[in-house]
Amino acid sequence: EAGVAQSPRYKIIEKRQSVAFWCNPISGHATLYWYQQILGQGPKLLIQFQNNGVVDDSQLPKDRFSAERLKGVDSTLKIQPAKLEDSAVYLCASSSSGYGNSYNEQFFGPGTRLTVL
Amino acid sequence: DAKTTQPPSMDCAEGRAANLPCNHSTISGNEYVYWYRQIHSQGPQYIIHGLKNNETNEMASLIITEDRKSSTLILPHATLRDTAVYYCIVDLGAGSYQLTFGKGTKLSVIP
Numbered sequence: 001e002a003g004v005a006q007s008p009r010y011k012i013i014e015k016r017q018s019v020a021f022w023c024n025p026i027s028g029h030a031t032l033y034w035y036q037q038i039l040g041q042g043p044k045l046l047i048q049f050q051n052n053g054v055v056d057d058s059q060l061p062k063d064r065f066s067a068e069r070l071k072g073v074d075s076t077l078k079i080q081p082a083k084l085e086d087s088a089v090y091l092c093a094s095s096s097s098g099y100g101n102s103y104n105e106q107f108f109g110p111g112t113r114l115t116v117l
Numbered sequence: 118d119a120k121t122t123q124p125p126s127m128d129c130a131e132g133r134a135a136n137l138p139c140n141h142s143t144i145s146g147n148e149y150v151y152w153y154r155q156i157h158s159q160g161p162q163y164i165i166h167g168l169k170n171n172e173t174n175e176m177a178s179l180i181i182t183e184d185r186k187s188s189t190l191i192l193p194h195a196t197l198r199d200t201a202v203y204y205c206i207v208d209l210g211a212g213s214y215q216l217t218f219g220k221g222t223k224l225s226v227i228p
Contacts, residue, residue, distance in 0.1 A: 004160070031214060033215075040220070041220060042202075042204055042218025042219050042220055042221055043161065043216075043218045044218070045215060045216070045217070048214075048215060056215065091160050091161075093160065093161075095214065103149065103166055104149070104151060104166070104208050104214050104215075104216060105163045105166075106161075106163065106216060107163075108159075108160025108161050108162070109160050110158070110159060110160055111159075111160055
């Protein structure tokens with residue numbers, strides 16, 4: 001079974017520029033998550049999708065971050081404009097939770113390491 | 118905020134059992150304890166979860182105290198590939214299917 005795919009793996013931009021990350025979840029997984037992981041900390045949930053609807057985006061800085069999941073499959077996360085403090089690894093995860101799977105096993109991609117200069 | 122407390126780091130000799138503790142004194146009756154680990158430059162990986170009873174799978178064992186206020190993840194024969202950050206997470210429950218990560222425990226397996 002193919003895992004969660006993310007691209008790019010690395011991105012370096014200057015502050016005030018925009019950037020986008022792409023995620024392809026495991027086939028058939030209805031739930032998709034985006035996390036931000038700052039160096040030395042655990043991942044922090046930014047947004048959770050169920051199919052193509054948003055379940056929770058309470059921790060997404062909506063003035064600069066946006067995310068979409070068209071057709072309930074692939075997802076993109078965008079930052080516009082980027083700030084220095086956005087430097088982090090952005091992780092995408094998917095799960096089949098809620099669809100015959102009662103426990104919370106999330107499958108994570110390798111992440112995109114963003115450096116904002 | 119994470120509802121768990123873990124030591125920031127631990128060492129374990131290769132081939133020995135690694136016992137990683139976690140305190141979750143405010144856990145509710147219907148909340149599960151999950152363990153994930155994150156190897157350097159990779160995304161987190163699910164290890165095991167439990168509610169009340171001890172659990173074992175091919176990766177590890179989970180021991181939960183009777184009062185459910187703490188638990189221990191046991192890697193029976195640690196290898197160098199087990200070097201990682203281990204996260205103990207209490208599920209928010211109610212079908213939210215969300216994970217709140219703390220800083221975890223950095224386990225270093227020493228040759």
